[in-house]
Amino acid sequence: MANEKKKKVIKRLKSMYPLRGLVDKMYERAVEYSKEGKPTAWCMVNWWGGDSLLRAMDIAAVYPEDYGAVCAAFGAAPKYLERANSEGFPDHMCGYARNGLGYACLMKELGRIPEGAPMGGLPKPTLLLSSGYFCDTRYKWFQALGRYLDAPQWFLEMPHPGVKESFAEGAQEYTIDFLVKELREFVAFLERLVGKKMDWDRLEEIVNDTIEMNRAWYEVNDLRKAKPCPMHSRDFWSSMPASLYVAGDPKETAVSYKNMYDEVKERIDKREAAIPEEKYRLAFAELPPWHSLAFFDELAERGWNFVVESWSYQPPKPIDLSKVSDPLERVARHTYQYFAGFFEGAYKTGEQLGYFGYPYLEYVREYKCDGLIAHPLLTCRTATNHQMYVKDRLMKVLKVPTLVVEGDIVDLKLFNPEEALRQAGPFEETMEHYRDVRRKEGLDW
């Protein structure tokens, strides 16, 4: 993109930088742990279902999903992808996974972290923590890593509540019961793996801090309903890994999110937007084009403010878990809430998909969005399979249009920012048109 470096139109939050820095520290910590002979884990994002347990057992966790994005941003992904392809993994599969498989293959061949690996690389893990959350890759990828890594794999089960069956009489409680049993098994496994007992007091503290961290992060994002919106999606994406990967100490991270809350609140009080002039409020579906984020500055110049993003990366709606005495049950209920927190609204409005689908309807309505940018990712089924459905539901239910801009999570060639920008003008006309339609239909934005 021409003049990419010159355009810095989005007003970034100062409080974002310490949060963004936590991810770098997460990678450094894992490499240090490995050098010191302490346990490390490669984890799939597990929506706080297992993270606290690892931290309490003093196991340093890294997330190869995030590392896929890092490698894409640093330009290191192509060589790892090529290696995975030559190993026989079909090229239509998850770009993050193929990046991780190629990396692991190379690491096995070299017997060490490959030279030039971004962020100091991922160390050889003691454990692979996979999960049943959403996508099949979340466990099949790690199973395939068995070709290259000697680490055992644990599979953390997670049902998918948030649809009508999960609200049958008694279903919530037996699901929580299932999750708690799974977590108890996981604790026993970790104790055997690292040869020490769980520090339950430490776990108690970490679980509470994690819940508090997510509450603080939720409150930041809730402020973004303000008009004009004081915080752009760029700051969301820079800050979300601190929550999603529990990248730092959650107690300290909670403080950082509270600092962010103060900064965002201050902007609201001054009626200050995240871009020079907010003409259109937009939602963004799924992961952004990490390698072309300057694209958003170009749109910001046109008055496009991105005010809310995918449900998948947001913290759960806060609930009071203070009366739940067992920390494992608190973990289970916190994660369950993430999946099921939108269901009541979905049920009342007759929507079937209480996660992935309905949250967009609620966001778009509450954040008063004029449009959605849907970014289907060729090799990520999870981030993509609901997007056409969401597009259709937004138009049918809320008369809000969607612009589809195709891309991928690691393959730079699949995202064409110039082409997307060419569509911006016509899409503005579409958004204007549907503002009128909504007004005529009695919708309030």
Added chain:
Amino acid sequence: MVEKKAKGLARAKESYQDPSYRVKQLKAKGKKIIGYLCIYPPLEMMTALDLVPYRLFGDIREPITQADSCLPTCVCPFLRSTLDLGLKGKYDFLDGVVMAHACEVGEKLAHIWRTYLTPPYSFYIDTPHTKHEAALEYHRKLLVDFKKSLESYTGKELSADKLEQAIRGWNQQRALVRELYEMKKPDPPLISGVETLQVMKALMTIPPEEGNELLREVISEVKERKDGPKKGTRLLIWGSIIDDVALIEMMEESGANVVMDDTCVGSRPFFPDVEMTTDPLDDLARRYLLDLKCPRTFEVAVFGETKKNYMADLEARFSYVRDYAKEWNVKGVILYGLRYCDIHGYEVPQIKDYFDSVGLPSIYLEHDYSEAALAPLRTRVQAFLEVLR
């Protein structure tokens, strides 16, 4: 509607070519027809309440024109095709649908289906992915909810007796399918791969008692006939769904005998029985979670083991396919993956490692679920057969 008179293989072929013919007849007589996707919804529970389960398929010969509006092009083309047929009204005869969490796109499809096709009855089973004890217990609870839902829909009680009777009926079918597959062991096999697929698909579109009758006819016919398949290179196919004979036909025309499969319109849904104990729901929970073999369920050599042993894991995951290869005396294996099928895609290098370790040649074929895309695969199959000869 005119009653069809064909028997045995001809009847199976007719049913394969017009899969909804019989259930439409039954619907006209007042039966309720319930569509289901994949192999994880327990059919016995539907049959026990006099519902007719009908497996949902796609159509590789029908261009996808309507599903794009609700499922993007980079997900499973089989599921997209199936939804497309639904959106075009080709499943309008269904009274309901039952879907399970077989794979992630299948799980989303369950909810998308009921949004757009608004079936009078629908149920989604969030089948767990591990064989942990807690997962089995959870699965049983899901089946209890499914039972209640079916009872509410039909207004009938699903008693243990009725369920056991249904299980016996389906187990009988499973035994007959295994008997049919025995006929693929001689060289040449007594029944071709194409004929087998026609029978298997037919079984999934008619009530179990009629399926059992069809199987008896086919077994008897195949035993007696003199014009069975010619001798060819014996192959096993492992992988994603194959619900059209075109692929197998291409292989058999190229000189292969497809004598065994591990696919979900083949041996996979039929080989394990429901082992009957004192609680039929326990039995179903066990069979559908523990005994069915599909890469969607996480397998490891020893659950909770802290030391990794890759070859032991491969043995635990794939030795049953090696056993098939041995018993059916196959010379090579086709690893078949639908484009965008993640659960099979990740397996490919691993199952290939396993077959390499036991000295069994294999080749990976990827297909986009269209008739046109079969042509380039023919050359690869022919080259593979050359190597095996």
